[in-house]
Amino acid sequence: MATSSSQTLRTPFLKTPSLNSKLPLYSAFSVAIHPTRRSVKPLVVVVSAAALGGKPTVLVAEKLGDAGIELLKEFANVDCAYNLSPEELCTKISLCDALIVRSGTKVSREVFESSAGRLKVVGRAGVGIDNVDLAAATEHGCLVVNAPTANTVAAAEHGIALLTAMARNVAQADASVKAGKWQRNKYVGVSVVGKTLAVMGFGKVGSEVARRAKGLGMHVIAHDPYAPSDRARAIGVDLVSFDEALATADFISLHMPLTPATSKILNDETFAKMKKGVRIVNVARGGVIDEEALVRALDAGIVAQAALDVFTQEPPPKDSKLVQHERVTVTPHLGASTMEAQEGVAIEVAEAVVGALKGELAATAVNAPMVPAEVLTELKPYVELAEKLGRLAVQLVAGGSGMKTVKVTYASARGPDDLDTRLLRAMIIKGLIEPISSVFVNLVNADFTAKQRGLKITEERINLDGSPESPLDFIQVQIANVESRFASSISEYGEIKVEGRVKDGIPHLTKVGSFDVDVTLEGSIILCRQVDQPGMIGTVGSILGEENVNVNFMSVGRIAPRKQAVMAIGVDDQPSKEALKKIGDVPAIEEFVFLKL
Numbered sequence: 001m002a003t004s005s006s007q008t009l010r011t012p013f014l015k016t017p018s019l020n021s022k023l024p025l026y027s028a029f030s031v032a033i034h035p036t037r038r039s040v041k042p043l044v045v046v047v048s049a050a051a052l053g054g055k056p057t058v059l060v061a062e063k064l065g066d067a068g069i070e071l072l073k074e075f076a077n078v079d080c081a082y083n084l085s086p087e088e089l090c091t092k093i094s095l096c097d098a099l100i101v102r103s104g105t106k107v108s109r110e111v112f113e114s115s116a117g118r119l120k121v122v123g124r125a126g127v128g129i130d131n132v133d134l135a136a137a138t139e140h141g142c143l144v145v146n147a148p149t150a151n152t153v154a155a156a157e158h159g160i161a162l163l164t165a166m167a168r169n170v171a172q173a174d175a176s177v178k179a180g181k182w183q184r185n186k187y188v189g190v191s192v193v194g195k196t197l198a199v200m201g202f203g204k205v206g207s208e209v210a211r212r213a214k215g216l217g218m219h220v221i222a223h224d225p226y227a228p229s230d231r232a233r234a235i236g237v238d239l240v241s242f243d244e245a246l247a248t249a250d251f252i253s254l255h256m257p258l259t260p261a262t263s264k265i266l267n268d269e270t271f272a273k274m275k276k277g278v279r280i281v282n283v284a285r286g287g288v289i290d291e292e293a294l295v296r297a298l299d300a301g302i303v304a305q306a307a308l309d310v311f312t313q314e315p316p317p318k319d320s321k322l323v324q325h326e327r328v329t330v331t332p333h334l335g336a337s338t339m340e341a342q343e344g345v346a347i348e349v350a351e352a353v354v355g356a357l358k359g360e361l362a363a364t365a366v367n368a369p370m371v372p373a374e375v376l377t378e379l380k381p382y383v384e385l386a387e388k389l390g391r392l393a394v395q396l397v398a399g400g401s402g403m404k405t406v407k408v409t410y411a412s413a414r415g416p417d418d419l420d421t422r423l424l425r426a427m428i429i430k431g432l433i434e435p436i437s438s439v440f441v442n443l444v445n446a447d448f449t450a451k452q453r454g455l456k457i458t459e460e461r462i463n464l465d466g467s468p469e470s471p472l473d474f475i476q477v478q479i480a481n482v483e484s485r486f487a488s489s490i491s492e493y494g495e496i497k498v499e500g501r502v503k504d505g506i507p508h509l510t511k512v513g514s515f516d517v518d519v520t521l522e523g524s525i526i527l528c529r530q531v532d533q534p535g536m537i538g539t540v541g542s543i544l545g546e547e548n549v550n551v552n553f554m555s556v557g558r559i560a561p562r563k564q565a566v567m568a569i570g571v572d573d574q575p576s577k578e579a580l581k582k583i584g585d586v587p588a589i590e591e592f593v594f595l596k597l
């Protein structure tokens with residue numbers, strides 16, 4: 001195998017722009033850490049900032065706390081339009097960059113389709129995102145953020161309020177007194193002290209309910225297949241199986257999300273496993289209970305009482321047997337409705353939406369992978385390198401040869417667990433796909449978009465010896481089974497190959513095919529293969545100079561002196577067709593290609 005050497009020529013008149021100034025808006029990012037989260041896990045969000053030319057427009061489709069509206073107004077045009085029909089929402093959305101909702105608005109696939117790519121972020125001013133079609137959001141590259149912490153206490157307090165109100169028949173007795181009656185014997189309640197409460201779903205709300213219930217003197221158990229046992233131990237709660245929870249609880253309080261696995265998790269079969277006379281509280285989601293089965297369980301005396309804040313259909317039908325049931329206490333989805341919680345979620349969601357529109361990280365993104373802040377800071381220049389290598393590689397593919405398999409190699413001295421490559425992979429996919437399609441690719445939809453286009457991305461690591469100071473030594477992108485517009489970019493194994501490194505914080509192209517080169521990945525690049533001979537740099541340089549095209553970097557990689565060489569020229573401006581033709585006409589130049597970054 002021929003070895004190649006390289007010589008680098010940096011034009012002295014060129015000043016190196018700062019990395020940030022070179023970052024395109026659509027890939028700009030920074031770090032945000034949510035201050036109130038127990039484990040701080042910022043998320044990377046790479047969001048189009050197409051709207052940043054002017055002020056973006058945020059549609060607020062449900063009542064949001066004033067503090068959140070004020071925050072949004074500092075950055076965006078805010079359109080507050082409540083009670084929109086699904087059709088009105090679809091019409092309006094095409095003019096909006098962001099949408100903020102609570103649980104009352106269905107953000108369906110049609111909404112994303114109607115936005116025609118303009119909608120970049122959906123903010124859910126609360127926890128549950130079951131009213132947002134997450135798959136459709138991801139497919140459309142739309143980030144979904146929520147406000148996961150600010151209403152936790154409100155929901156837990158409401159759960160406790162319902163539990164105690166139910167136990168003492170407060171709502172029924174209140175209605176009775178207002179109807180002019182005085183029924184002291186009818187409304188004898190039950191005490192909660194010493195009773196067993198099963199908290200189903202031991203997350204944020206569930207654990208706060210458990211804490212409060214312990215304060216009421218209840219014996220608290222919990223079922224949650226994913227909850228850490230040390231959190232339960234710290235609160236003095238035993239984690240038990242689903243069946244054990246059902247069989248031993250006097251009260252059951254539901255706090256799991258509505259997912260395919262939890263849908264109608266309380267049904268005829270599971271009610272039959274409960275202790276006779278059990279009391280049920282639901283401030284999670286209506287859909288976790290089979291509501292007809294609950295009516296049957298109430299009528300059969302299995303369930304003594306239920307207190308419900310949430311329903312399968314909201315608002316529930318007026319003649320709902322469940323709502324009208326004498327032993328059922330209901331509230332209209334008020335769990336998060338305290339002054340404090342609404343101000344909190346408004347600020348939490350407004351900050352996340354504004355940040356996402358600016359292309360920053362969102363700590364509360366629900367459809368983008370997590371990348372810890374420190375990893376992100378380190379990877380920043382490599383993120384740019386990854387995207388540009390993808391852009392270069394795809395432009396080398398000859399038209400009509402298709403692109404099915406891409407292999408990415410990361411060479412690093414870091415241990416395998418010490419390098420998170422998801423962000424890099426997403427940026428390579430962005431670089432590969434955007435130049436050949438109208439699809440906007442970001443961290444949210446990169447893997448999906450690649451899969452949809454039948455593009456198989458395989459990743460490999462080369463473990464290097466030496467100091468693991470920098471996260472990566474080089475990144476290599478290879479496209480297999482294609483022809484190239486620049487034959488010299490085909491490696492000895494028959495694939496298009498480009499390789500790059502970060503030098504002094506700047507991404508460089510360091511290999512094309514089997515040729516070593518060295519050119520900064522700024523502006524655009526001309527690659528020429530020529531017979532190595534004196535005067536070539538000058539000849540091509542003066543053709544570009546005559547055209548007033550600024551050359552920012554040049555390097556020549558050659559197999560051996562006076563044999564074939566690849567010259568890589570970084571240019572700030574796009575040369576005219578005539579200039580490119582003149583370069584092609586230089587007798588010693590065997591092939592050349594112009595690549596836009």
Ligand SMILES: NC(=O)c1ccc[n+]([C@@H]2O[C@H](COP(=O)([O-])OP(=O)(O)OC[C@H]3O[C@@H](n4cnc5c(N)ncnc54)[C@H](O)[C@@H]3O)[C@@H](O)[C@H]2O)c1
Pocket residue numbers: 127128129148151152155200201202203204205206223224225226227255256257258261262283284285309310333334335336337
């Ligand atoms: N009524 C309201 O106004 C109101 C307010 C806030 C939250 N909520 C709802 O309360 C629920 C909990 O919210 P959160 O903030 O505590 O969420 P969370 O994500 O912090 O907690 C949910 C917990 O449920 C667990 N879980 C998942 N699947 C489960 C299963 N099959 N069985 C048992 N546990 C399971 C998870 O492991 C997690 O610990 C959500 O449905 C949310 O939408 C309602």
Ligand SMILES: O=C(O)[C@H](O)COP(=O)(O)O
Pocket residue numbers: 102103104125126127128129151333334335336337
């Ligand atoms: O999931 C939530 O945060 C609660 O159900 C609150 O919903 P809301 O914002 O519609 O009150």
